[in-house]
Amino acid sequence: xxxxxxxxxxxxxxxxxxxxxxxxxxxxxxxxxxxxxxxxxxxxxxxxxxxxxxxxxxxxxxxxxxxxxxxxxxxxxxxxxxxxxxxxxxxxxxxxxxxxxxxxxxxxxxxxxxxxxxxxxxx
Numbered sequence: 245x246x247x248x249x250x251x252x253x254x255x256x257x258x259x260x261x262x263x264x265x266x267x268x269x270x271x272x273x274x275x276x277x278x279x280x281x282x283x284x285x286x287x288x289x290x291x292x293x294x295x296x297x298x299x300x301x302x303x304x305x306x307x308x309x310x311x312x313x314x315x316x317x318x319x320x321x322x323x324x325x326x327x328x329x330x331x332x333x334x335x336x337x338x339x340x341x342x343x344x345x346x347x348x349x350x351x352x353x354x355x356x357x358x359x360x361x362x363x364x365x366x367x
Contacts, residue, residue, distance in 0.1 A: 245277035252292070267295040270313065284321040290314070294339075314338045327367070333360045 250272040257265040270292025278284050292313045317335035324330065337356045 245275055247273070247275050248288075249273050265295075269293050274317075282323045284323070285319065287316070287318050289316045310341065312340045314340075328363070328365045330363055331361065334358070 250270075252268065252270045252272075254269075255265060255267040270290050272288055272290040274286060274288030276284070276286035290313070294311045294313055296311075315335065315337040317333065319331065319333040322330040335358045337358075339354045339356075
């Protein structure tokens, strides 16, 4: 079994006006292990914050919106050979407390569910 942890702190600013920016910080933990010699499984969870610039007017101009992010992912590989496997992945991201502007009084929450299945062959 392998356990892992990760910390991300990323900020991207506009070259012309640094008041325009996007910022993302997050922490992630997970485990990955072979269940049998041909079946590998993993799970990970993450929490973070996302800030995105929004264009307003007057004194509210360039005030960033903010959101809290929570996510998890589950996956498995079934190895058919050394270079070919079947895979299945499911993940969910939950966004909460998102405000489009700093003056917004109606926070928005949203969830995204994603899945993927397929065959992978490496050369």
